[in-house]
Amino acid sequence: MYQNQYSQQQRMSQPPSVLSTKDDAYLTDALSWELLAAKKAHSFASQCSDHQVKHQLEQLCQLHQQHYQTLLNHLSSNQQDYANQTHPHFHN
Secondary structure, X not given: OHHHHHHHOOOOOOOOOOOOHXXXXXXXXXXXXXXXXXXXXXXXXXXXXXXXXXHHHHHHHHHHHHHHHHHHHHHHHHOHHHHHHHOOOOOO
């Protein structure tokens, strides 16, 4: 039954132009998680003496920065004012 219902639903090719309160809360949380992960990786890398581990942590920091920026760009492409006023930018 579940498969039948799922196959009848169509995937959205573009996000909706208006975000629900739940969507907004989820995106705010996701941005916070990515920002926190990037900051922690950056902090750990700055304290690390093993060059290989430090390099991996720096790459992890960059990955989370990219995820954060992707989310932020997606929001700002549809709602420029909303994204700039609500969510801070990441700074090392």
